[in-house]
Amino acid sequence: MSFKLNSSVPTDREVVLGILNNSEEALNKLYAGYYPMVLQFILNNNGDEDDAKDVYQEAIIVLYNKIKTGNFELSSKLKTYIYSVSRRIWLKKLAQHSKKSNNIADFEDVLVVDEDVEQHEQKDMQFDKMKVALESLGEPCKTIIQDFYIHSLSMQDICEKFGYTNTDNAKTQKYKCLQRLKKLFFQS
Amino acid sequence: MRNEIELEGIIEDYLNGKLTADEHKAFEQLRNNDPIVDHKVVAHKVFLESMKQYADVLLLKQQLDAAHDKIDVAAISAKVAPHPSKIVRILRNNKSAIAVAASFLILAMIMLYSIQSQKDVGLQQVKKDVTDIKNTQNILIRDLKNVKSPAVNDKPAKVGGTGFAISSNGYILTSFHVINGYKGSIYVQNSKGETFKVERVYTDMVNDIAILKIRDDAFKNLGAMPYSIKRGSAGIGDAVYTLGYPKDDVVLGDGYVSSRTGLNGDTVAYQVAIPVNPGNSGGPLLDNSGNVVGVINGKETKTDGAAFAVKSKYIMEALNAIPQDSLSRRVAYGKRSSLQGLKRNQQVQKIQDYVFMIKVY
Secondary structure, three states: OHHHHHHOOOOHHHHHHHHHOOOHHHHHHHHHHHHHHHHHHHHOOOOOHHHHHHHHHHHHHHHHHHHHOOOOOOOOOHHHHHHHHHHHHHHHHHHHOOOOOOOOOOOOOOOOOHHHHHHHHHHHHHHHHHHHHHHHHOOOHHHHHHHHHHOOOOHHHHHHHHOOOOHHHHHHHHHHHHHHHHHHHHHO | OHHHHHHHHHHHHHHOOOOOHHHHHHHHHHHHHOHHHHHHHHHHHHHHHHHHHHHHHHHHHHHHHHHHHOOOHHHHHHHHOOOOOHHHHHHHHOHHHHHHHHHHHHHHHHHHHHHHHHHHHHHHHHHHHHHOHHHHOEOOOEEOOOOOOOOOOOOOOOEEEEEEEOEOOOEEEEOHHHHOOOOOOEEEEOOOOOEEEEEEEEEEOOOOEEEEEEOOOOOOOOOOOOOEEOOOOOOOOOEEEEEEOOOOOOEEEEEEEEEOOOHHHOOOEEEEEOOOOOOOOOOEEEEOOOEEEEEEEEEOOOOOOOEEEEEHHHHHHHHHOOOHHHOOOEOEEOOOOOOOOOOHHHHHHHHHHHEEEEEEO
16 A cells, blocks of 8 residues: 555645645645655665654655745756755764764755755754653643644633633733743753 | 633634624724734634644544554565565666666677587588588589580580689689589680690699699690789788679679678688679689789688689699699799789780680580
């Protein structure tokens, strides 16, 4: 079944429109379509399957954000773009772990995507910062914040979920949590 | 504390655009007047954006993980992973280069094979050559069965070839295969159409040379031979020509020596690029100075324009086998021929009286 998925690589237009319309199906097709290519690249260049997953997902996120911000032009094939981004990310990772990054075995054409990858890295740092801040926040703060800001629960829902006597208590708790989180986030 | 919670709530509503127009206006007023509030708004804005991005990426990652779980990683991995063998890995990594190299290789092999198979044909010919020279080489005897000839006895000759005089008293040299296998009488005919009866004097099957002697009262002495036999060998590229009787009239063939060896490196013969046809066998091969460098004796069936000529050295061997007393004014060997310096047409003019058609009945 998985190979059927692989064989049906979606057209580039399909993918761009699908992502702009938040279509999960389009994302799945995109993901399945180019994964073998990146897996092959990573496996043949000192990486394993987990590396491939990380690198590929980052590349998809780069593409996703680029399409979402509306500055993606179909000047190249999606395939080439994904490959180039994955390659750039993997080369950086190899360099970070001071593994040899010469003699890279290539399987596709390569574009210059340094700018996109750098932008992504900055965003990724923000993401990690938030993640670390949330982790160090501890319970129940982490869940309250996540429920309110990520899962978009109302204060009423949170109040009931955590068994606060009234929403004001919940609000006070959330306020305290938020202040701590902001401190953690901005200070780190 | 209470106020701060309220303020935070208002800032959030303000940033999310949930305030009414009046509230919005009032808050902007407050924000302009109070730098502390303004700072809180900016900070919260950055925080909310970061939080939103975090939420988006988190959601996307969850979706990607879900997509990842649907893929049979192990199966794809097995397909695309580097093969444990280095050779296979190199093959995979250089598919296109290898494809190009392979096609060149195949092309080269095809060419090599075709050349090889041509050679095989040649080899077979040589083998046959040894056992039966007549069948083996594409001998240039003209089949005269169906050609009405002005022969003395009015019967059509069975085969025809060419020969040339090597002495003024009627010794004529030709290819052995022209006369081989025929028990009947042999006649020669000169360019004027006069026919004389000849008899076999000498045969050399190995070098494919035969010498005939005119025994005919009508025959008058030929006079001095215009050409001489070349001492030493001809070089590649030397211009040569031959006179012969592929038809009832004498025909000039023009070309050059293309190889110092004959069929498959046969050192007895030259390879010459000259158009020859059945009937040319036994004809003299002359260079531009009027020296006989060989005797035409066959051609390659597979290659266009490749004929063979027995080297002049073997002509001399044959000549030396004849009792020297019987040869009157024999052809000179290694001497300057009287044709030297003459133009081709003048040379042909002088030679054609010494070139004969051989007719075997």
